[in-house]
Amino acid sequence: MSGSKSGGLTVLVFGADGYIGWPMAMHLSKLGHKVVAVDNLARRRWDREGGTYSLLPLRSMGRRVARWQDVSGHPIEWRRADLRDFPAVDALFAEFRPQAVIHFAEQRSAPYSMVDREHATMTQVNNVVGTINVLFAIKDRVPDCHLIKLGTMGEYGTPNIDIEEGYIDIEHNGRRDRLPFPKVAGSFYHLSKVHDSNNIHFATRAWGVRATDLNQGVVYGFETEETSLHPDLHTRFDFDSIWGTALNRFCVQAAVGQPLTVYGKGGQTRGFLDIRDTMACVTLALENPAERGECRVFNQFTEQFSVLQLAELVAKVRHEHGLETTISHVPNPRVEAEEHYYNAKHQLLLDLGLKPHFLGDTLLESVIQMVEQHASRVDPVLLEQPSVSWKSGGNEVWDRYSNKEGASPASRKAVPAGSADLV
Amino acid sequence: MSGSKSGGLTVLVFGADGYIGWPMAMHLSKLGHKVVAVDNLARRRWDREGGTYSLLPLRSMGRRVARWQDVSGHPIEWRRADLRDFPAVDALFAEFRPQAVIHFAEQRSAPYSMVDREHATMTQVNNVVGTINVLFAIKDRVPDCHLIKLGTMGEYGTPNIDIEEGYIDIEHNGRRDRLPFPKVAGSFYHLSKVHDSNNIHFATRAWGVRATDLNQGVVYGFETEETSLHPDLHTRFDFDSIWGTALNRFCVQAAVGQPLTVYGKGGQTRGFLDIRDTMACVTLALENPAERGECRVFNQFTEQFSVLQLAELVAKVRHEHGLETTISHVPNPRVEAEEHYYNAKHQLLLDLGLKPHFLGDTLLESVIQMVEQHASRVDPVLLEQPSVSWKSGGNEVWDRYSNKEGASPASRKAVPAGSADLV
Numbered sequence: 080m081s082g083s084k085s086g087g088l089t090v091l092v093f094g095a096d097g098y099i100g101w102p103m104a105m106h107l108s109k110l111g112h113k114v115v116a117v118d119n120l121a122r123r124r125w126d127r128e129g130g131t132y133s134l135l136p137l138r139s140m141g142r143r144v145a146r147w148q149d150v151s152g153h154p155i156e157w158r159r160a161d162l163r164d165f166p167a168v169d170a171l172f173a174e175f176r177p178q179a180v181i182h183f184a185e186q187r188s189a190p191y192s193m194v195d196r197e198h199a200t201m202t203q204v205n206n207v208v209g210t211i212n213v214l215f216a217i218k219d220r221v222p223d224c225h226l227i228k229l230g231t232m233g234e235y236g237t238p239n240i241d242i243e244e245g246y247i248d249i250e251h252n253g254r255r256d257r258l259p260f261p262k263v264a265g266s267f268y269h270l271s272k273v274h275d276s277n278n279i280h281f282a283t284r285a286w287g288v289r290a291t292d293l294n295q296g297v298v299y300g301f302e303t304e305e306t307s308l309h310p311d312l313h314t315r316f317d318f319d320s321i322w323g324t325a326l327n328r329f330c331v332q333a334a335v336g337q338p339l340t341v342y343g344k345g346g347q348t349r350g351f352l353d354i355r356d357t358m359a360c361v362t363l364a365l366e367n368p369a370e371r372g373e374c375r376v377f378n379q380f381t382e383q384f385s386v387l388q389l390a391e392l393v394a395k396v397r398h399e400h401g402l403e404t405t406i407s408h409v410p411n412p413r414v415e416a417e418e419h420y421y422n423a424k425h426q427l428l429l430d431l432g433l434k435p436h437f438l439g440d441t442l443l444e445s446v447i448q449m450v451e452q453h454a455s456r457v458d459p460v461l462l463e464q465p466s467v468s469w470k471s472g473g474n475e476v477w478d479r480y481s482n483k484e485g486a487s488p489a490s491r492k493a494v495p496a497g498s499a500d501l502v
Numbered sequence: 503m504s505g506s507k508s509g510g511l512t513v514l515v516f517g518a519d520g521y522i523g524w525p526m527a528m529h530l531s532k533l534g535h536k537v538v539a540v541d542n543l544a545r546r547r548w549d550r551e552g553g554t555y556s557l558l559p560l561r562s563m564g565r566r567v568a569r570w571q572d573v574s575g576h577p578i579e580w581r582r583a584d585l586r587d588f589p590a591v592d593a594l595f596a597e598f599r600p601q602a603v604i605h606f607a608e609q610r611s612a613p614y615s616m617v618d619r620e621h622a623t624m625t626q627v628n629n630v631v632g633t634i635n636v637l638f639a640i641k642d643r644v645p646d647c648h649l650i651k652l653g654t655m656g657e658y659g660t661p662n663i664d665i666e667e668g669y670i671d672i673e674h675n676g677r678r679d680r681l682p683f684p685k686v687a688g689s690f691y692h693l694s695k696v697h698d699s700n701n702i703h704f705a706t707r708a709w710g711v712r713a714t715d716l717n718q719g720v721v722y723g724f725e726t727e728e729t730s731l732h733p734d735l736h737t738r739f740d741f742d743s744i745w746g747t748a749l750n751r752f753c754v755q756a757a758v759g760q761p762l763t764v765y766g767k768g769g770q771t772r773g774f775l776d777i778r779d780t781m782a783c784v785t786l787a788l789e790n791p792a793e794r795g796e797c798r799v800f801n802q803f804t805e806q807f808s809v810l811q812l813a814e815l816v817a818k819v820r821h822e823h824g825l826e827t828t829i830s831h832v833p834n835p836r837v838e839a840e841e842h843y844y845n846a847k848h849q850l851l852l853d854l855g856l857k858p859h860f861l862g863d864t865l866l867e868s869v870i871q872m873v874e875q876h877a878s879r880v881d882p883v884l885l886e887q888p889s890v891s892w893k894s895g896g897n898e899v900w901d902r903y904s905n906k907e908g909a910s911p912a913s914r915k916a917v918p919a920g921s922a923d924l925v
Contacts, residue, residue, distance in 0.1 A: 165619060196588060196638040200631050207630070207697070208623050211690075215619040239679035240672060249663060249672060249684070254843070256662035258684035261672075262700065267634075270704055274630070274697040277685065281693055285837040285892050414708045420677070469708050 086111025089175055090365065093117050093162060093213070094183030096140055098315040099229075099298060099357055103181060105305035105312065106358045107365070108153040115175050116144065118184065119161035121205075122315075125191065130480035131322055131461065133315040134331070134453050135301060146311040162209030165216075172220035179225040179365050180217070184209055185271070189233070190321045190412070190467040192268035194477060199267040206271040207278065214282040225368040226279065226290045227361060232350045232380060232423060234273045234294060236263030237416050242423035245292065245376020265415055266469070276376075283374040290373070291364045295357070296350030296380025299326050300442060301449060303355050314354075316449070319461035320412075325386050326351075328462065329393040330443065333404050334450035335457055339394065342465070343411030345387030346418035350380030350425065353436040363431040378425040381435035396443045412465040509534025512598055513788065516540050516585060516636070517606030519563055521738040522652075522721060522780055526604060528728035528735065529781045530788070531576040538598050539567065541607065542584035544628075545738075548614065553903035554745055554884065556738040557754070557876050558724060569734040585632030588639075595643035602648040602788050603640070607632055608694070612656070613744045613835075613890040615691035617900060622690040629694040630701065637705040645710065648791040649702065650784060653717040655773045655803060655846060657696045659686030660839050665846035668715065668799020688838055689892070699799075706797035713796070714787045718780070719773030719803025722749050723865060724872060726778050737777075739872070742884040743835075748809050749774075751885065752816040753866065756827050757873035758880055762817065765888070766834030768810030769841035773803030773848065776859040786854040801848040804858035819866045835888040 090107055094100040095116030104116040118140065126132050138146070144157045160167040162184050185206040186192065192202040210228065217224045235242045238261070247260045259280065264270045282288040301316045317323040318331040329339045352360075360379045369375040384392075387406075394404040411417065429435075436442070450457070466476035473481070513530055517523040518539030527539040541563065549555050561569070567580045583590040585607050608629040609615065615625040633651065640647045658665045661684070670683045682703065687693045705711045724739045740746040741754040752762045775783075783802045792798040807815075810829075817827040834840065852858075859865070873880070889899035896904070 196635065199638070200634050203630055203634065203697075203701075204627055207626055211623050211626065212619065215622070238681055240674040240677045240681075247672070247674065247684075249670070251663040251670065254663045258661055258663075259686065261670075261681035261684050263682065264700065264704065265708075267701070267704070270697075270700050273700055274626075274693075277687065277693050277696055278626075278690070281687065281690070285688075 087113070088178045088365065089113045089115070091115045091117060091171060091175060091177045091180045092183070093180065094185065095157075096120055097122055097183050097187075098317070099354065100183040101143065101314050102303045102306050102354065102358060103183070103361060104155055105147055105151070106303060106362065108147065108155050109151060109305060110362065115156040115158060115171065115177070116140065117158050117160050117171065119159065121186070125186075126322075128482055129191070129321055129477070130482055131317070131319045134318055134450065134456055135313040135316045137313065137315060138311045142311055146309055150308045150312070151305075162212055163205060165212045168212045168216050169220065172216040176221050177224055179227060179368070180213060181227045181361060181365070182210065182213055183229050185229070186268065188322050189266035189268045190465065192266050192271070193467050193469055194473040202268050203271045203274065207274050210275045211278060214279065214288060217288055218282070218286045222287065223289070223371070225365070226288060227364050228275065228279060228290065228292050230272045230276055230292045230294045231269060232294050232296045232378060233269040234262045234264050234276060235260060235423070236265055237348075237419040237421055238263065239420050242378070244378045244424050244427050245294070265413070280374045283372050287372040289369040289371050290375065291369050292374065292376045293360065293364065293379045294376060296352050297324050297326070298352055298354050298357050299324065299438065299446075300354040301446065303358055318457070320465040321467065326389050326393075327446075329390050330446045331450050331457055332462055333393050333397050334447050334454055335459065335462070337459070337462055338405040338407040339390040340407055340409045341386055341390050342409060342413065344417040345390065345408065346385050347415060348383055348385045348419065348421035350378065350423055351382050351384055351438060352380045353438070353442065355436055356381055356433065359433055360428050363428060363433060367431055377427045378423055379428060380423070380425055382437055383421060383423065384438070392438070393443060396440050396447065399440070409464065412468040414469040510536070511601045511788065512536045512538070514538045514540060514594060514598060514600045514603045515606070516603065517608065518580075519543055520545055520606050520610075521740070522777065523606040524566065524737050525726045525729050525777065525781060526606070526784055527578055528570055528574070529726060529785065531570065531578050532574060532728060533785065538579045538581060538594065538600070539563065540581050540583050540594060542582065544609070548609075549745075551905055552614070552744055552900070553905060554740065554742045557741055557873065557879055558736040558739045560736065560738060561734045565734055569732055573731045573735070574728075585635055586628060588635045591635045591639050592643065595639040599644050600647055602650060602791070603636060604784060604788070605633065605636055605649065605651045608652070609691065611745050612689035612691045613888065615689050615694070616890050616892055617896040625691050626694045626697065630697050633698045634701060637702065637711060640711055641705070641709045646712070646794070648788070649711060649713045650787050651698065651702060651713065651715050653695045653699055653715045654692060655717050655719045655801060656692040657685045657687050657699060657717060658683060658846070659688055660771075660842040660844055661686065662843050665801070667801045667847050667850050668717070688836070703797045706795050710795040712792040712794050713798065714792050715797065715799045716783065716787065716802045717799060719775050720747050720749070721775055721777050721780050722747065722861065722869075723777040724869065726781055741880070743888040744890065749812050749816075750869075752813050753869045754873050754880055755885055756816050756820050757870050758877055758882065758885070760882070760885055761828040761830040762813040763830055763832045763885075764809055764813050765832060765836065767840040768813065768831065769808050770838060771806055771808045771842065771844035773801065773846055774805050774807055774861060775803045776861070776865065778859050779804055779856065782856055783851050786851060786856060790854055800850045801846055802851060803846070803848055805860055806844060806846065807861070815861070816866060819863050819870065822863070832887065835891045837892040
């Protein structure tokens with residue numbers, strides 16, 4: 080690989096308008112890599128569809144990129160394109176001949192994938208076809224290119240054994256093999272990531288593609304070194320039941336004085352990481368590429384928490400400020416184990432040099448403080464009961480707040496200013 | 503389940519125009535089940551695209567169904583529909599409220615899925631979306647319906663441990679769990695079946711669907727009790743490198759006096775079964791349904807052979823008739839292990855009562871005899887080098903013989919009469 084740790088790689092960032100994609104594009108740009116930011120802006124469209132929005136106002140990609148050049152002196156090349164459109168994908172590879180591709184460009188919400196049949200099939204087709212298109216473009220245009228693909232820890236589900244990083248050594252009837260770790264994914268979204276992982280693994284074996292599949296945990300935090308340089312550079316902060324995480328929802332509920340709503344018993348345990356560690360992990364993968372034909376899998380998180388533990392952490396931070404917070408258990412809209420063994424390995428990125436930021440009071444306080452500053456933008460409706468059930472799909476809350484295709488403008492819900500600042 | 507072993511179930515057979523689907527529809531009809539035969543006739547279209555055809559002439563579905571009623575006295579309801587068209591699928595479930603669905607309606611050729619990017623994505627979208635549509639129709643219309651889905655032994659690949667039936671007990675770091683058997687599929691087609699299996703497994707857990715996933719080996723033979731009743735009732739016999747199996751190709755090569763072409767070393771070992779045993783296996787699954795919420799996996803084959811063993815079997819049968827046959831090794835167009843351990847379990851269908859037909863001289867002789875009767879229909883071009891490579895897709899043979907969309911009629915290849923007898 081040319082370029083190396085001193086920067087200078089040409090990198091396509093697919094999904095560069097997203098929560099992680101945008102900070103990632105800036106981070107790599109600052110490190111001296113040539114960054115091409117690509118997105119179809121689907122996430123903003125899905126927000127308009129569901130009546131959801133980022134608590135932090137988002138600028139258009141054009142404005143973000145111009146502001147970034149302004150404050151950092153580094154250019155980012157911005158291209159609007161859809162990964163399902165192969166001629167567009169192929170043209171990007173032909174024009175830029177990237178050394179690496181970082182692929183975040185997928186529908187990434189489990190509840191959104193469970194709204195109904197259309198959302199389930201859209202999620203799987205969007206994610207699977209986009210990834211296959213990238214694999215063919217790499218094979219045919221730049222076979223040495225390193226694919227860094229965002230997967231999810233949710234691919235594994237919650238097995239009753241330790242979760243390894245992508246592969247497991249199995250001894251069975253006196254013989255041994257190292258095989259892909261069995262996956263038991265819990266939504267059509269999580270399944271789409273399993274499908275991607277299987278397709279990518281095949282492309283490494285059949286075509287010698289070099290790939291790193293990052294099985295990421297739940298990311299928290301809203302600030303990186305780069306986003307904090309100017310309000311125009313903010314990334315998303317989702318708090319609704321479709322796009323937000325439990326931790327974000329708890330912080331917002333705390334800030335507006337509502338009880339923290341835990342789904343079911345709250346024993347659901349997952350891996351978590353700070354968004355600054357996501358920047359570091361992806362950069363480590365980029366600067367230490369997989370070999371040709373290698374399908375490397377890293378579990379990308381730094382700590383495990385149960386949902387109830389997160390609620391208790393938020394309540395503790397509030398208590399230290401003299402504010403009392405209640406925790407309430409609501410019926411779980413998902414089909415999932417609420418008490419289970421969970422021990423997932425996450426050593427490989429540490430071995431590459433990751434220095435984790437752990438979840439502490441300071442981070443939680445900064446999130447709650449940010450929410451308080453933007454409290455007028457919180458529509459309490461978005462903190463109501465979850466709008467999607469795993470068994471029956473989008474419920475009356477979804478129906479009430481979603482803006483159906485073809486709905487008349489009068490029936491469309493208003494969202495706070497700055498939420499739909501499109502190109 | 504109403505109906506039971508005495509017949510009387512309402513069964514949708516999806517993919518009823520295919521090699522197995524058509525004999526299956528007749529078999530279940532004869533057993534007294536109410537059969538609705540559904541197909542979009544895609545397989546005939548793909549034949550026209552690739553310049554391939556069945557050695558046994560095929561009648562239209564309309565003519566087949568009429569002839570079947572004629573000779574058996576049993577009706578089969580024939581409906582042309584595409585599983586990707588959800589309103590059509592939903593209407594079938596609403597109209598017939600089936601107790602069971604037998605789902606063969608997928609693109610089922612590994613080489614066809616490897617022609618190029620378009621064929622890869624078409625295969626995965628067609629198979630995955632069709633299956634998701636069936637799952638939603640079951641959930642919303644007939645939650646008690648039993649889904650019997652054709653998977654493939656190729657989902658497992660060739661691990662260095664015994665292959666179990668769908669699940670494996672893993673002991674790891676002092677803990678145990680029973681998890682899905684790890685899959686290492688070897689083409690975009692085989693991967694599509696893995697995606698299906700994962701989606702179906704999820705639907706059983708989330709929605710309580712009852713499912714049987716039949717991981718079928720390579721099927722051989724061209725006759726069942728029902729197809730032999732009248733020439734109009736024949737099923738397909740494919741012998742080209744896209745749709746045919748190695749065994750069919752060897753029988754045709756032997757009949758026309760060509761060397762048998764083994765890909766690479768020929769140590770590739772797979773599970774095989776007689777088409778009459780496919781009839782029996784699917785019927786056993788139908789008449790002994792899975793429980794609500796159960797995702798039951800059966801490995802559906804009766805014997806293991808290597809490709810070289812099959813070539814040697816064909817040569818032996820010819821030798822017994824005083825005919826000498828040579829075996830030639832040609833470069834392997836696939837990316838696969840040519841020598842490997844292979845021991846796949848296949849006990850569960852035997853436990854349900856399967857009485858296997860093993861591959862013997864009689865069967866091979868009957869196939870070769872049938873081929874000899876139709877030898878004038880064999881286009882030797884279809885026995886030439888494989889037209890699709892795993893590394894580079896469709897080659898010059900594919901380009902020469904495929905009929906591209908929009909090709910002028912003059913450039914389309916003629917195929918023998920009766921090959922495209924469409925509705």
